[in-house]
Amino acid sequence: MKFRLPTRIDWRTPDLPIAQDDTTRFLPWLMAFMVFLAALSIAGMFVLADAARTLDRGIENTITIQVPAGENQRADEERIAGAIAMLKQMPGVAGADVLPRERVVQLLEPWLGSAARSTEIPLPWVIDVQVERANAPKAEMISALLTPYITGVQVDDHGVWLRSLLRAVHSVEWIAIIIVILIAVATAATVVFTTRAGMALHRDTIEVMHFVGAHDAYIARQFAIRASMLGFKGSLIGVALAGPALLLLTMLMGNLGFGLLPQIHLSVGVWLAIATLIPVAAAVAMVTARATVMKSLARMV
């Protein structure tokens, strides 16, 4: 069965009275609900993709070394400088830098509050090691290299848990994609049932149109135009409801202020993707209605 988009829209009174059908009364609201859910899922997908990119970047240079503060800062600085020199000679290490004290204070502030700035608390030294992803040394190797020179050194390979977290994020991303696909399928199924009900209701009229020489495509076009108009209306409502809901969600998540949760940032791309749902939903409704009618009419004489 070949598919052709309607080449023109006929705005005069349609030959089929589908606009007065009870069968289509709830279609816009069902479409609105589906599009609302799809908009939330798409926004979720974008946020997760953002988070995944951030995590992915983290994996590229994720080894952090904590060196306990000693009693003599000068001695500490010498030990740190020696450690950095050793690290830079290790295969797979792209670079190593000690984190400025101010940055360490900032990292600890959420947990220690203003006490993090107290000179009485011995803050550890933190060495940020950038490693090459393909040839990265294991945390154990770094630990074995440094432990003879620095007691109490702790090597934290972010990659281990970041990779697990990334896998979880990707899984949730896939779930979001599957949800969007399921919503599209459910939307199409709703249109199929509505269209079939409409066809059953107007069987007599459709027969008469056949008898006067109407092609199946002529009849299908009327259902398709109606379905696309209802789809457009419904998706407009759905997007109009999803916009404020997403802004509210962003605001609430922002207020939580947890450093571990990814920041929800609704970029222009997210809004464009959500706005695209309007024509897409209308097109899905139109194509589905047309295909349903063409398939059903093919069974008639």
Place this chain on the structure above:
Amino acid sequence: MNDVVRFESVGLRYGLGPEVLQDVSFSLDSGSFHFLVGASGAGKSSLLRLMYLAQRPSRGYISLFGRDISTTPRHELPGLRRKIGVVFQEFRLLPHLSAFDNVALPLRVVKARESEVKRHVEELLAWVGLKDHMKARPSTLSGGQQQRVAIARAVIAKPKLLLADEPTGNVDDHIAGRLMHLFGELNKLGTSVVIATHNEALVRSSGKRVLKLADGEVRILENIADDDADEFDSVFAADRGRVLL
């Protein structure tokens, strides 16, 4: 071959029921005019349904305008149907459309220009006496007026074959005369006409050939005033008997 319609050994049954038409064979020439007569339940409507492609035969061969309908692809059927005008017994007007839009339907499905549609439809509706009812919905029209709208719809596209099921059943003699005149004019222009009717007087006065349907078979009566008079009489004898009872 100049046949508009050709039936060869056509049989029709609905579901698993008995055959309502058995071994029907006949042909209609281009530009011919026939009345289709038969007792109630003889299968006149079924025969017409086969002719306007609302029904496939259970067996046999049917050709329309030289095309074997059993091998005609479905997407080419609308092209054949556009050559056929049908007046249904129960009119089958679209209730949500005005008289104008009902009559315009066959032109609009072929994407005729709206100016042409307007001109032709207005002219024809005026001709059938419905000039003042163009915007009326079928539900607001009398039975006779609805029938005239149905006839206008059937002839608007100047069909090559006109099939009418009791077209004068709901109109007075004056309108019936005008409608028969319209059918006659179309016939003169080359349209083949088949009119199913119970109106004995109408058939007698016309002097046209008759397709007699009885016992599921069709016979063509060439001259009902003379050679085929008895056979023609037998069709209506049963009806006359019922009226007398």
